[in-house]
Amino acid sequence: MMTKNKIREAALIDRRTIRVRFSEVDSMQVVWHGEYIRYFEDGRESFGNHYDGLKYIDFYNNGYMAPMVEVTCQYKQPLTFGEDAIIETRYIKSPAAKIMFDYTIYRASDNTVAATGSSVQVFINSQTRELELSNPQFYLDWKQRWIK
Amino acid sequence: MMTKNKIREAALIDRRTIRVRFSEVDSMQVVWHGEYIRYFEDGRESFGNHYDGLKYIDFYNNGYMAPMVEVTCQYKQPLTFGEDAIIETRYIKSPAAKIMFDYTIYRASDNTVAATGSSVQVFINSQTRELELSNPQFYLDWKQRWIK
Amino acid sequence: MMTKNKIREAALIDRRTIRVRFSEVDSMQVVWHGEYIRYFEDGRESFGNHYDGLKYIDFYNNGYMAPMVEVTCQYKQPLTFGEDAIIETRYIKSPAAKIMFDYTIYRASDNTVAATGSSVQVFINSQTRELELSNPQFYLDWKQRWIK
Amino acid sequence: MMTKNKIREAALIDRRTIRVRFSEVDSMQVVWHGEYIRYFEDGRESFGNHYDGLKYIDFYNNGYMAPMVEVTCQYKQPLTFGEDAIIETRYIKSPAAKIMFDYTIYRASDNTVAATGSSVQVFINSQTRELELSNPQFYLDWKQRWIK
Numbered sequence: 001m002m003t004k005n006k007i008r009e010a011a012l013i014d015r016r017t018i019r020v021r022f023s024e025v026d027s028m029q030v031v032w033h034g035e036y037i038r039y040f041e042d043g044r045e046s047f048g049n050h051y052d053g054l055k056y057i058d059f060y061n062n063g064y065m066a067p068m069v070e071v072t073c074q075y076k077q078p079l080t081f082g083e084d085a086i087i088e089t090r091y092i093k094s095p096a097a098k099i100m101f102d103y104t105i106y107r108a109s110d111n112t113v114a115a116t117g118s119s120v121q122v123f124i125n126s127q128t129r130e131l132e133l134s135n136p137q138f139y140l141d142w143k144q145r146w147i148k
Numbered sequence: 149m150m151t152k153n154k155i156r157e158a159a160l161i162d163r164r165t166i167r168v169r170f171s172e173v174d175s176m177q178v179v180w181h182g183e184y185i186r187y188f189e190d191g192r193e194s195f196g197n198h199y200d201g202l203k204y205i206d207f208y209n210n211g212y213m214a215p216m217v218e219v220t221c222q223y224k225q226p227l228t229f230g231e232d233a234i235i236e237t238r239y240i241k242s243p244a245a246k247i248m249f250d251y252t253i254y255r256a257s258d259n260t261v262a263a264t265g266s267s268v269q270v271f272i273n274s275q276t277r278e279l280e281l282s283n284p285q286f287y288l289d290w291k292q293r294w295i296k
Numbered sequence: 297m298m299t300k301n302k303i304r305e306a307a308l309i310d311r312r313t314i315r316v317r318f319s320e321v322d323s324m325q326v327v328w329h330g331e332y333i334r335y336f337e338d339g340r341e342s343f344g345n346h347y348d349g350l351k352y353i354d355f356y357n358n359g360y361m362a363p364m365v366e367v368t369c370q371y372k373q374p375l376t377f378g379e380d381a382i383i384e385t386r387y388i389k390s391p392a393a394k395i396m397f398d399y400t401i402y403r404a405s406d407n408t409v410a411a412t413g414s415s416v417q418v419f420i421n422s423q424t425r426e427l428e429l430s431n432p433q434f435y436l437d438w439k440q441r442w443i444k
Numbered sequence: 445m446m447t448k449n450k451i452r453e454a455a456l457i458d459r460r461t462i463r464v465r466f467s468e469v470d471s472m473q474v475v476w477h478g479e480y481i482r483y484f485e486d487g488r489e490s491f492g493n494h495y496d497g498l499k500y501i502d503f504y505n506n507g508y509m510a511p512m513v514e515v516t517c518q519y520k521q522p523l524t525f526g527e528d529a530i531i532e533t534r535y536i537k538s539p540a541a542k543i544m545f546d547y548t549i550y551r552a553s554d555n556t557v558a559a560t561g562s563s564v565q566v567f568i569n570s571q572t573r574e575l576e577l578s579n580p581q582f583y584l585d586w587k588q589r590w591i592k
Contacts, residue, residue, distance in 0.1 A: 019489075021482070021485065021486065021489070022322065022323070022328075022485055022489065022500065023322065023328055023330060023482055023485055025322065025323045026318065026319065026321065026322070026323070027318070027321045027322070027323060027325045027377060028213055028215065029323045030215075032318075032319055033185070033215070033216040033219060034182060034185035034186055034189070034319060037181070037182035037185055038182055038465070038467055041182070041465065041466055041467055042465065045463075045465070045466065045526075055526070056466065056525065056526065057526065065176055067176065067178075067181070067223065067226070068181040068223055069222065069223050070220070070221065070222050070223065071181060071220070071221050072218070072219070072220040072221075073218065073219050073220075074217065074218050075215065075216050075217050075218065078215070081323060081500065082489075082499070082500065082501065167341075169334070169337065169338065169341070170337055170341065170352065170470065170471070170476075171334055171337055171470065171476055171478060173470065173471045174466065174467065174469065174470070174471065175466070175469045175470065175471060175473045175525060177471045180466075180467055182467060186317070186319055189317065189318055189319055190317065193315075193317070193318065193378075203378070204318065204377065204378065205378065229352065229471060230341075230351070230352065230353065324509055324511065326511075329481070329511070329512040329515060330478060330481035330482055330485070333477065333478035333481055334478055337478070361472055363472065363474075363477070363519065363522070364477040364519055365518065365519050366516070366517065366518050366519065367477060367516070367517050368514070368515070368516040368517075369514065369515050369516075370513065370514050371511065371512055371513050371514065374511070
């Protein structure tokens with residue numbers, strides 16, 4: 001009999017703490033909603049450092065770029081200048097030639113959720129700028145390495 | 149007999165042309181995906197100028213702020229430095245105490261769709277920062293004025 | 297006898313009006329000081345459209361880039377959300393292989409000076425990224441055309 | 445007899461490492477020149493954490509704001525996506541009712557200077573928004589504490 005733990009695959013998650021900058025705060029004294037898109041990017045970058053082989057330079061060296069095709073953000077609680085936030089970036093498994101992440105941003109002081117979000121990227125050939133319909137080999141290798 | 153034109157309610161739509169700035173373009177030579185959130189804000193601002201009574205100052209003068217609770221963006225075609233884009237901002241009717249818009253961003257040169265998106269804002273009391281569960285009077289007045 | 301008008305060379309000046317965006321305003325309710333660097337860039341872009349032949353694409357097509365080597369900004373009066381500002385961009389003549397501008401940003405409503413500034417750019421070869429010590433031919437041609 | 449070491453007063457310096465973000469890089473593949481103004485702000489914030497009593501909240505709690513009146517930046521070497529940079533923030537002593545800093549930004553990998561800069565802030569009363577011509581008491585206390 002399979003246990004729940006066995007069934008549930010280990011998730012690939014990265015957590016990174018950032019501090020809210022003055023220039024990110026708007027006239028309502030809270031982080032401007034557009035800045036969260038940058039926080040998500042910080043999260044992906046940190047994820048790529050954590051799970052080696054999925055950094056921007058890895059895409060580049062293999063002849064690919066990974067432009068964004070969709071991003072969403074749901075705002076729950078405001079963040080204010082100077083406070084710490086935790087960006088949690090969770091890899092979403094899929095057989096498609098896409099890279100998908102979910103995000104949760106926590107206020108560090110009390111762990112309340114400040115925002116959630118998602119992103120979907122595709123692969124394009126750096127030279128031709130054509131969409132890649134199948135998974136690039138380097139990405140399949142990365143999956144093989146990190147996803148049991 | 150009702151005609152199609154009569155049945156279909158007039159949509160509230162604003163169109164504004166912007167030019168892509170150098171600082172908005174990323175190392176892939178296209179507008180960085182996060183900048184579209186700013187374009188949507190430009191669209192809302194232009195909408196508020198067009199349909200008088202829904203500008204930031206109107207919220208402020210009536211004791212409300214309208215923070216974002218959700219934003220989404222779907223990227224279709226890249227925009228490059230120096231080209232003109234048209235931000236189309238469409239008001240979504242709803243009885244809820246929310247302000248909802250859909251966006252379509254067109255490349256001006258050929259009218260292809262560069263991106264689509266959506267946003268949802270709620271009302272909070274400027275003083276208490278509490279969520280308003282019912283529509284503020286000034287917003288009901290604005291609806292009365294502009295939505296037949 | 298030379299008249300004053302003859303002696304004083306015509307200055308190359310561009311004026312462009314912009315409207316302050318919500319996302320440019322900080323928690324002190326005024327435009328964040330770093331945004332003025334973007335306004336200066338808007339000014340240069342507008343200048344390049346006005347005095348044809350000095351646009352980014354002209355540099356690019358001639359094999360050059362013009363990175364910034366110095367920028368300064370002096371802040372005089374704050375600008376607030378939604379107000380119009382005039383960016384005045386003034387070309388500074390020099391025999392050096394540099395592009396120099398002075399800027400004055402005015403509050404449109406009363407013509408008070410909000411900020412002044414300056415910038416210096418040099419030429420580098422797009423391929424080698426080496427500094428050009430003498431003026432590129434296309435720039436000499438541009439000077440010939442616009443500076444009497 | 446006074447030694448050189450005794451004569452030379454200890455400088456107040458803070459060093460902070462940041463990593464260049466994708467969104468900070470422009471289409472020339474290097475950090476967009478305007479982003480350095482944000483790096484300087486990161487430097488001031490880090491300085492205020494290091495030399496306690498000169499944080500934004502300290503100004504705020506004492507009824508002051510410290511708007512920028514001048515900023516300069518000299519660009520020496522480009523920074524690229526993903527590399528680490530060290531922001532060195534040096535406090536400039538002055539009897540005037542001003543806060544002055546010099547900045548040096550180093551590429552972390554080889555300690556070459558990427559940029560230098562300076563900033564001058566003044567004090568204004570948070571309520572009246574009037575300029576303070578003399579040093580606020582809390583600032584005199586901070587100087588007393590940190591500057592021997």
